[in-house]
Amino acid sequence: KQEVTQIPAALSVPEGENLVLNCSFTDSAIYNLQWFRQDPGKGLTSLLLIQSSQREQTSGRLNASLDKSSGRSTLYIAASQPGDSATYLCAVRPWGGADGLTFGKGTHLIIQP
Amino acid sequence: GAVVSQHPSRVICKSGTSVKIECRSLDFQATTMFWYRQFPKQSLMLMATSNEGSKATYEQGVEKDKFLINHASLTLSTLTVTSAHPEDSSFYICSARVRGNTGELFFGEGSRLTVL
Numbered sequence: 080k081q082e083v084t085q086i087p088a089a090l091s092v093p094e095g096e097n098l099v100l101n102c103s104f105t106d107s108a109i110y111n112l113q114w115f116r117q118d119p120g121k122g123l124t125s126l127l128l129i130q131s132s133q134r135e136q137t138s139g140r141l142n143a144s145l146d147k148s149s150g151r152s153t154l155y156i157a158a159s160q161p162g163d164s165a166t167y168l169c170a171v172r173p174w175g176g177a178d179g180l181t182f183g184k185g186t187h188l189i190i191q192p
Numbered sequence: 193g194a195v196v197s198q199h200p201s202r203v204i205c206k207s208g209t210s211v212k213i214e215c216r217s218l219d220f221q222a223t224t225m226f227w228y229r230q231f232p233k234q235s236l237m238l239m240a241t242s243n244e245g246s247k248a249t250y251e252q253g254v255e256k257d258k259f260l261i262n263h264a265s266l267t268l269s270t271l272t273v274t275s276a277h278p279e280d281s282s283f284y285i286c287s288a289r290v291r292g293n294t295g296e297l298f299f300g301e302g303s304r305l306t307v308l
Contacts, residue, residue: 083235113297122198122285123236123299168235172297179226179238179287180297 081106085169085183093191094161100154100186102169107147114143114154115168159190194220196288198300205276206308212272213303215286221266222288230283242269276307
């Protein structure tokens with residue numbers, strides 16, 4: 080059974096810092112990996128999707144990498160801003176593509192003004 | 193990105209009643225939709241996979257008679273919590289996969305169910 084772990088569980092940093100969120104998964108047979116943002120009491124906003132054949136994806140100040148063989152992904156946030164405060168979730172889709180995602184518990188991020 | 197709409201966003205009901213939550217893909221066709229639930233400070237747990245025109249596939253431990261899922265069209269799936277109890281209080285989120293795309297999922301805003 081796939082398990083997804085996110086470290087750290089919580090992170091609080093001053094505005095402007097670059098930071099890295101970590102995600103690991105136990106079964107490397109994945110179709111893709113997706114990073115989401117969740118604001119309190121809200122649904123999920125998709126940030127980046129990395130297919131299993133890809134190594135990284137970039138969108139603005141966000142960069143996500145994938146090392147499928149070692150079961151790891153990182154989300155890099157450059158020049159953090161208070162508006163980046165949210166919970167960041169990592170999720171993997173199993174190979175075969177039919178099933179839903181397996182999520183980590185998330186990293187609760189606070190950017191201090 | 194594609195838009196998924198959920199309704200209602202919040203619902204409070206008495207124990208023993210049934211509640212229906214709708215999930216709509218507004219600007220795309222979704223052959224597959226997924227229903228998740230999320231307890232406070234926990235991650236999302238997949239409840240069931242809903243395919244248009246066929247019966248839903250439920251995850252282990254999810255009671256299919258309690259959580260009725262209908263996916264009658266390519267843009268609408270519904271989750272009905274039957275005979276709701278306080279332990280069913282949770283945040284329910286649906287997601288949809290764009291038909292024919294590479295697998296990106298888009299999520300609704302979620303529905304907060306409180307059973308008194």
